[in-house]
Amino acid sequence: MKFPTAISCDFLHLSLDSLHPRVKSKIAGTDFSMGEAPAFFVDSLAKGYANGFKSENETRKTATIIGDKTYVIGGADDETSYIEVQIFDRGLGEWVKPTVLGTKPISCKGHSAVLLKDRILILKKGAKPDDHTWFLEVDTPYVRQQQKGLGIQAVAWSKGVIGNAEKPIVISGPSGVGKGTLISMLMKEFPSMFGFSVSHTTRSPRNMEKDGVHYHFTEKSVMEKEIKEGKFLEFANVHGNLYGTSVEAVELVADAGKRCILDIDVQGARSVRASSLEAIFIFVRPPSMKELEKRLRDRGTETEEQILKRLRNAKAEIEQGTSSGIFDHLLYNDNLEECYENLKKLLGLDAKVTAQPQSGPREINLPVDHIVSKIDDKSIINCLSSGLEKESKNLIVLDVSSLNGGAPGRTRGLDFQAIDSFSDGLVGMDQQS
């Protein structure tokens, strides 16, 4: 593989002295002695490239050096494919094609790249507010864990979102105990508050089941490939079929401002417990094995062989569910109405609660032309054309000090603030090399 043209060490960086004291004070808590450069470009700034943004038809790549590795990001620009990642290992003197985990950002006209502690912040040029901020994780606990487990060089994408979603709810229990029934009741009573995580499964659909609503019904080979690509938060072989929760299934619910409910087996619950997803874990238990068998038989959706298999598995599941320490709450589903009331109580939904959707995220438009610099936990985005609601506001401060989550899910807790810098006396930017 050929290294893409000459690497220049030129970069734009914020001249701290050029900041007016009032602007400095608005970027609260920032230590201005620590000016730091963003990633440099794969080509020379002399050609007119600015911090990741290049003219049309030019290569749209940035390069970020971390230790003895150079992360070259970008390249594909047809806006139907994904932003690519290549690594040049300077120690070995060769290119490495990493395994890229997580949901990849769609290619764009260009981007800025800023090195944070263990990840690279990517701001996409001309992208919509819900798609302009991404993180390429290079040395986070998730990436390290994946590298160790798979014995590969990995990186992982995570989309940045403003705001913080409420903790998802994981509901487990043996087949036929009533998980689906309880979840349906909750979603019917509070439709704007809860959203269901639609799992993938390799089992065949039942009569009334719709693809994309009850499950994503999937071929085993397709699901196995997607598991290898890191698209699943958890997966397990349950009663002879593969089931799994994709990262996207959970994040789609959170993106809609709803609280996510996962209906998964005990193996899946254990995996989610070990993941970076902070959730509430509820185990539903039946009054007796006899009653469980009756419910499964009365439901009439399984063959005799499947019923017997599910009942055999139920014994082990109940044992693990009630003793493993995975679950925060045990729910006894004897009388359905009573069980539902108890579920609502433990979710803090007593009779007085009125269904309110979670407040939607505050959006900010990034202008197409901008320059990014980094100071401690803050990225300073200097807007060259106005994308902000007021012409006079030409500086955006992105505070990344309170990030949470991350690959394989979203990175939450972004905090954007538009600053009226010209009227506050910001003189300009220095270009240094």
Ligand SMILES: Nc1ncnc2c1ncn2[C@@H]1O[C@H](COP(=O)(O)OP(=O)(O)OP(=O)(O)O)[C@@H](O)[C@H]1O
């Ligand atoms: N408390 C209850 N008393 C009597 N029947 C119940 C009760 N709760 C649920 N049922 C019935 O038991 C059957 C199984 O319930 P449901 O399909 O919700 O179970 P599940 O735990 O979601 O099963 P699976 O894991 O196989 O999807 C359904 O026919 C439902 O109507």
Ligand SMILES: Nc1nc2c(ncn2[C@@H]2O[C@H](COP(=O)(O)O)[C@@H](O)[C@H]2O)c(=O)[nH]1
């Ligand atoms: N680990 C996971 N388990 C899942 C998931 N989706 C459903 N399930 C569990 O499978 C059984 C059987 O479900 P059925 O629809 O075939 O009756 C049940 O216990 C579900 O909780 C998943 O994504 N991951």
